[in-house]
Amino acid sequence: MPGAKTRECQARWSAAGLNIAVLVLTVVGMVLHFVLMAFSLRPVMGFDLIDVPLFVVVILGGGVLVVEIISKVLQRDFGADFLAVLAFATGVALGEYLTASLIILMLSGGQVLEAFAMRKASSALNALADRMPVVAHRKDGENITDIGLDDIAIDDLIAIFPHDTAPVDGVVVDGHGSMDESYLTGEPYVVAKAPGASVLSGAINGDAVLIIRAERRAQDSRYAQIIQVMAEAEQKRPKIRRIGDQIGIWFAPFALLVAGLAWYLSGDSVRFLAVLVVATPCPLLIAIPITIMSAISMAARRGIVIRDPTVLERLPTCTTAIFDKTGTLTYGRPELVAVLPASGHSENDVLRLAASLERYSKHPLAVAVLAAANARNLALGDVGMVSEKPGQGLSGVVDGRDIAVTHRKKLIKSDPALADILPPSASGLECAIMIDGAYGATLQFRDSPRVEGRDFVGHLGPVHHFKKIMLLSGDRESEVSHLSKLLGIDESLASQTPEQKVEIVRRETAAAPTLFMGDGINDAPALAVATVGIAFGKHSAVTAEAAGAVIPESSLQTVDELFHISTAMRRILLQSVIGGMVLSIVAMGFAAMGYISPVMGAVLQEGIDVIAIVNALRLALVRNIHADLVGERQ
Numbered sequence: 239m240p241g242a243k244t245r246e247c248q249a250r251w252s253a254a255g256l257n258i259a260v261l262v263l264t265v266v267g268m269v270l271h272f273v274l275m276a277f278s279l280r281p282v283m284g285f286d287l288i289d290v291p292l293f294v295v296v297i298l299g300g301g302v303l304v305v306e307i308i309s310k311v312l313q314r315d316f317g318a319d320f321l322a323v324l325a326f327a328t329g330v331a332l333g334e335y336l337t338a339s340l341i342i343l344m345l346s347g348g349q350v351l352e353a354f355a356m357r358k359a360s361s362a363l364n365a366l367a368d369r370m371p372v373v374a375h376r377k378d379g380e381n382i383t384d385i386g387l388d389d390i391a392i393d394d395l396i397a398i399f400p401h402d403t404a405p406v407d408g409v410v411v412d413g414h415g416s417m418d419e420s421y422l423t424g425e426p427y428v429v430a431k432a433p434g435a436s437v438l439s440g441a442i443n444g445d446a447v448l449i450i451r452a453e454r455r456a457q458d459s460r461y462a463q464i465i466q467v468m469a470e471a472e473q474k475r476p477k478i479r480r481i482g483d484q485i486g487i488w489f490a491p492f493a494l495l496v497a498g499l500a501w502y503l504s505g506d507s508v509r510f511l512a513v514l515v516v517a518t519p520c521p522l523l524i525a526i527p528i529t530i531m532s533a534i535s536m537a538a539r540r541g542i543v544i545r546d547p548t549v550l551e552r553l554p555t556c557t558t559a560i561f562d563k564t565g566t567l568t569y570g571r572p573e574l575v576a577v578l579p580a581s582g583h584s585e586n587d588v589l590r591l592a593a594s595l596e597r598y599s600k601h602p603l604a605v606a607v608l609a610a611a612n613a614r615n616l617a618l619g620d621v622g623m624v625s626e627k628p629g630q631g632l633s634g635v636v637d638g639r640d641i642a643v644t645h646r647k648k649l650i651k652s653d654p655a656l657a658d659i660l661p662p663s664a665s666g667l668e669c670a671i672m673i674d675g676a677y678g679a680t681l682q683f684r685d686s687p688r689v690e691g692r693d694f695v696g697h698l699g700p701v702h703h704f705k706k707i708m709l710l711s712g713d714r715e716s717e718v719s720h721l722s723k724l725l726g727i728d729e730s731l732a733s734q735t736p737e738q739k740v741e742i743v744r745r746e747t748a749a750a751p752t753l754f755m756g757d758g759i760n761d762a763p764a765l766a767v768a769t770v771g772i773a774f775g776k777h778s779a780v781t782a783e784a785a786g787a788v789i790p791e792s793s794l795q796t797v798d799e800l801f802h803i804s805t806a807m808r809r810i811l812l813q814s815v816i817g818g819m820v821l822s823i824v825a826m827g828f829a830a831m832g833y834i835s836p837v838m839g840a841v842l843q844e845g846i847d848v849i850a851i852v853n854a855l856r857l858a859l860v861r862n863i864h865a866d867l868v869g870e871r872q
Contacts, residue, residue, distance in 0.1 A: 260299040261346040267295035268339055292335035299342045300326055324494070325514035329836065332507055337515060340840035370440070374405040374456075377449060387456040394452045404441045407459040408450035409434065415446030434624030434634065435598040489819065493517035493826065500830035508836060512829035515839035517822055525814035525854035532857035533807035540799050541791045549786035552770050553804040555751045559704045560743055560764075562756035563711035563721060565774055565792065567691050570757065572603060572683035574610040578661045579679040586616060588679040592643060592671050594618040594636045599626055599643075603669055606683055642672040649677065687724050694794040695725045702801050706750070710734050710742060710764070739764040757792065772797060803857075810856055818850040 270291035307323050322345055329338035373384045377395040387405050390396065395411065398404055404417070414432050419441045431437065437450050439459035456462060497513035500506075534544045544550065561567050577585040593611030596604035598621060611618065619637040626632045631644035649670050650657050656677055660670070667683040688694075698704040709730035711718045718732035731742065743764045746752050754761075754768035765771030765785045773785035774792040789796050825842055828834045834842065 256302060257346050257350050260302050260342065261350050263299050264295050264339055264343045264346060267291040267299075268336070268343070271336065271339075289335055292339050295339045295342060296330060296335055299346065300330075300338065303342060303345050325511065325517075328507075328511045328514060332511055334508070334511060334836050337511060337836035337840060340837060340844075341515065343840075343844075371403050371405050375399065390452055390456050392452055392455060396450050396452055398437075398443045398448045398450060400443060400445050400447065402443050404437050404439050404443065404450070405459075406439050406450075406452045406456050407454045408437050408452045410437060410448055411451050412449035413447055415448050416444040417441040417448075418444070430597045432598055432621055432624055434622070434626075436626065489517070496826050496830055504832065506832065509830060509832055512832075512834055512836045512839045513826050515836050516825040516829050516834065516843045525818070525850045526811060528851060529807055529811040529814060529854040529857065532855060533803055536857050537787075537800060537803055540803070541789065541793075541796055542800050542803075543788040543790070544786070545788060546786035549770050549772075550804045550807050552751065553753065553801060554702075554808055556753040556770055557704055557750045558706040558708070558746050558752045559698055560708045560710055560746060560752055560754045560768070561727075562739075562754075562761050562764075563709060563713055563718060564685060565757035566755050567695075567709070567721060567725060567794075568685040568687050570685065570774075570792065572606050572667050572685040574606045574681060575684050576682040577610075577679060578682065580659070580677050583673070583678050585679075586614060588671055588673075589614065589681075590616040590618065591636050591639065591641050591673065591678075592681065594621050595624070595632060595634045595641050595643065597621075598624045598634070599632050601626075601632070603667065603681075603683060604632075607681065640672075640674050644670050644672060646670060646680075687721055688794055690794050691725050694798065695727060697798075704753075706746075708742075708746070710739050712736075736761075736763055740767055743768050755797070772800070807857060810853060814850040814854045817853075818846055821846045821849075 268291070271288055274288040274291070304323055304326065322341060326338050326341045329335070329341060371387070374387055374390055375382050375397040376385050376390070377397050382397055390406055396406065396408060410431050410433050412433060414430075416430050417437065419429055419438055429435075429441075431448055436453075437448070439456070439462065493514065497510045497517070500513050501510035530547050530550060533550050534547060537544050537550075564570055577589055579585055579588045589607070589611050593607045593616065596607040597618065622635045624632075624634040631642055631648065633640070633642040635641070646660060646663070646668065649660070649672075659677060661680050667685065669681050669683075671678040671681065695707060698707060707727050707729070709718060709722050709725075709727045711730070711732055712734055713732060715732040718730050722728075722730040734742070739761070740763045743752060743754055744767050747767060747769055751769040753770045753772065754764050755772045755774070756765060757774035761773070762785075765773055770787070771785040772787045772789060774789055787800060789800070822843065825834060825839065825846070829839050
C-alpha cells in the first residue's frame with residue numbers, strides 16, 4: 239500500500255510539473271510572438287515568422303494537454319474539457335494560432351492553479367505528518383541507536399526522550415512518567431505511565447525517559463492510521479464532483495448548439511470558435527474539488543476528520559437524526575456515586591487501591607475513580623505489573639496486593655457463588671474490585687448528559703431542518719427514558735443489540751436521509767449503513783473506519799460546526815459553478831453576435847474561471863465558522 243501511494247503521489251507531482259512546463263512554454267511563446275510582431279517582420283517565402291513561437295506552443299504544449307483530455311474522453315469522462323479540445327482544434331484549423339495558444343494558457347494555468355489551491359486547502363492535513371519524528375531511538379542492551387521509523391520491528395525496545403513524540407504504539411517496560419494524548423483523544427488530560435501501561439503513537443512525552451516495547455510497526459500504529467485516513471479523504475472522488483461532470487455533460491452540447499447556430503446564421507466560422515472559447519469552463523470545474531478540500535481543511539482546524547468527503551454533500555440533506563447514548567449525548571465520563579465494600583474492607587481503602595491502579599488506564603470509568611479518590615484526598619500507592627487487555631479488565635500490583643478491576647458477568651461466570659454476595663444490580667454502570675483474588679467491592683457510576691445536549695437536540699429541527707430525532711441504545715430502559723426526557727427526544731429505543739440498531743437505521747434510511755452518531759464498536763455497523771455516519775472516535779478505530787466523519791473531541795458544538803461547514807461548502811460550491819456557468823452563457827451570447835473575438839473570449843473566460851476558483855478558496859481562508867452552540871464546547 240505505501241508503494242502504491244508513493245507511485246500515485248509521484249505521478250501527481252509529475253503531472254503538475256508537466257503542466258508548469260507547458261504554462262512556461264506558452265507564456266514564453268506568446269511573449270516572443272508579440273516581440274516579433276513589434277518588429278513588423280515580413281513573411282519569408284510566404285511563411286509568417288511571427289507565428290513561429292505560436293507553432294511551437296501549439297505543437298508541444300497543445301499536444302500534451304490534448305493527449306490528457308482525450309485520455310479522459312476515452313475513459314468516458316466527458317465534460318467541459320471536451321469543449322477545450324474542440325475550441326483548440328477549431329482555432330488551429332482556422333489559423334487562429336494566438337487563440338489556440340490562449341486556450342493552452344487557460345488549461346495549463348487552471349491546472350497549475352488547481353495544484354496550488356489544493357495544496358493550500360489541504361495544508362491543515364499536512365500538519366499531521368509534520369508532528370511525527372523522523373527517527374526513533376532503539377535500545378539494544380546499554381546502547382541506543384537512531385533508526386528510521388520504517389525500521390522499527392515489533393518487540394523492539396524504543397526509548398522516548400523527554401518531550402519527544404512516541405513513534406509507535408507500545409507498552410512501557412521501564413520508567414515512570416506521563417504523556418499528553420490530547421491530540422489523539424481530545425481529552426485535556428495527561429495520562430500517567432508506568433511499566434505495563436500502553437502508549438499511543440503521536441502522544442507527547444513528559445519530563446521522564448520511558449522505554450517501551452513496540453507492539454506495532456510504525457505504519458500500522460494509531461497515528462499512522464489517522465494520517466492515512468486524512469490522506470484517503472483527499473484521494474476520494476465524491477459524488478458532488480460527479481455533479482460537476484454532469485453539468486459539463488449537458489453544457490457541452492448546449493455550447494456546441496449555440497456555436498453551430500452562430501456559424502450557420504452569420505456564415506462566420508470565427509464566431510463558432512469564439513463561442514467555444516468562452517464556453518470552455520474546465521478550470522471552472524476545478525472550483526468543485528477546491529471547495530471540498532477547503533471544507534475538509536476547515537473541518538480539520540476544528541478537530542473534525544473527514545474520512546469521506548461525500549459527508550459534506552449529504553449532511554445538509556439529512557432529515558432524520560439517530561443518536562447512540564453513551565459517549566454521544568452523554569459525556570461517556572461517568573461519576574462515581576457509590577462504593578459498596580465487602581465485609582472486611584472500608585470504602586476509602588478499596589477506593590485508594592482501585593484509584594492507584596486506574597491512573598494507568600484510559601477507560602472512561604478510570605477518570606471517575608481517580609476524581610473520587612482525589613476528592614477524598616487519598617494517597618495513591620505504588621503500582622507495578624499493569625495489564626489491561628480487551629475483555630479481561632484491568633489488573634496490577636498495588637503496594638504488594640493483587641488488584642483487579644472487572645465486571646459482574648465475568649465474576650459470576652468464574653464463580654457462580656458470588657451472585658449471592660454481590661449487591662443488587664442498579665441503573666447506570668458498575669465495576670467489581672477483586673483484592674488478592676477475593677471479592678472486595680462494587681463501584682457504581684452514573685453518566686451525565688452533555689450540558690449542551692438539550693440545546694443541540696432542540697435546534698436540529700428549526701435550524702437544520704431535521705424532521706425526526708431518535709435515541710438508540712443498548713442500555714436499560716430506565717436510563718434511556720430518563721435521558722430522552724431530559725433532552726426532549728420523543729422517540730427512544732433501549733436494550734438494542736448492534737444487529738437491531740442496523741435494522742432500525744436501515745429502515746429509517748430507506749424512508750429519508752439519515753444521520754447516525756455513535757462512539758462504540760457496536761455502533762460501527764449502524765454508522766456504515768446510515769446516509770451520514772459521525773463517530774465520536776476516541777475509543778475505537780473500528781468505529782472511525784465505519785464513519786464518514788470523526789470527531790475525536792466528542793463535542794456536540796463541533797458537530798454543529800460540521801453542519802455549518804457543510805452548508806457553507808454547498809452554498810459556495812453552487813455560487814462558483816452556477817455563477818460561472820451563467821457568466822459563460824452571457825459571454826456566449828455576445829460571442830455569437832460577433833461582439834467578442836476568440837482572443838477576447840479566451841481572456842474573458844480566464845477571468846471568469848479565476849473568479850470562481852478564488853470564490854472556492856474562501857473556506858480555506860476563513861478561520862472561524864458560525865455555530866449555534868458557542869461557548870458550550872467541553
